[in-house]
Amino acid sequence: MSVNDATRGPRMSLRRAIARVAAVLALVAGPLTVAPAAHAYGPYGPYTCANSLVWREATPGDLVCVTPARRSIIWQENADAWKHVQPGGGPYGPDTCVQGYVWRETRPSDHVCVVPDSRWWASQDNRNAALGYANIAEIPANGTYSGWDGRMWVSGSGFTPNGSIAVYGWATDTRYMIRAGNALTLARSGGYLPTTYFTSSGCSLNYQRTMLVITVDAATGLVRNAGQQYIPCGWA
Structure with a gap:
């Protein structure tokens, strides 16, 4: 009998024992892979939007649900924001808008300069926000x-x-x-x-x-x- 043959039996027994212990642990603790916590929320949490709507994301943490077209406009406004700020600032500080533009104000800190119609739409999005979620009962x-x-x-x-x-x-x-x-x-x-x-x-x-x-x-x-x-x- 070779050394390998002599040690194969104990090794196999040890492997079987480890496998049995792992199986027991798996039954008790569940899979070792990380899985999402069980809850009744939608795929993106309690503020999951209804079908065909997406988060506006005008500013960080903005979870108001709007159409994808509306969000595209918002994001383009963010990208173009620097174009509509008065150089050197003005009566409203460094964020003063050039003539014909106003702060969008999806929230008080949102000083992106936009045309007045866009600010009106932002206020409507805010007031109608409760209608945009997949399951309003999940809202905290x-x-x-x-x-x-x-x-x-x-x-x-x-x-x-x-x-x-x-x-x-x-x-x-x-x-x-x-x-x-x-x-x-x-x-x-x-x-x-x-x-x-x-x-x-x-x-x-x-x-x-x-x-x-x-x-x-x-x-x-x-x-x-x-x-x-x-x-x-x-x-x-």
Whole structure:
């Protein structure tokens, strides 16, 4: 018997033992490859856009959903931004636009100079942002709250200081946005939205139907889900 023959048996036994241990570990711990965490989100997280829409990405972190054509325009505006800034600055600082151009303001820090129509479209994109997501129920609360104490209320923090906040109800059975009667409210200077009521004291609830209370920061297009509530009168 050769040395190789003499050691083959112990080696094979050791290999089998290692293989058995690995199999047990695999059953207990699962595959050793890194896999995405299990969740109900879309392929790009809770802010996954609906079919045919893409993130606007006018600035870093801009997750407002728009058409691909609209995003192409935005990106071209970013590339051409230097052409429309007044040399040496002006009354609005170093980002002062040349005559005929204004800041786009997809958010307050967006000082890309564009034609006025483009700024108007940016504001519309922001206000309609809640309609662009694949599953609005996945949108996180991020510091917003809603409730009922005889009237429907909404509160929260982290909004654009002194900015307008739109409040909607998303009816889970009919799948459309219900605009609150008093839909627009104003965040305080610190970005805090105090408890704001959106129904009258004599309002009743429809216990057969529910909705998600959705807030939209008009200055940034940031959408939040303030929780599920029964639909109150005036919102159906």
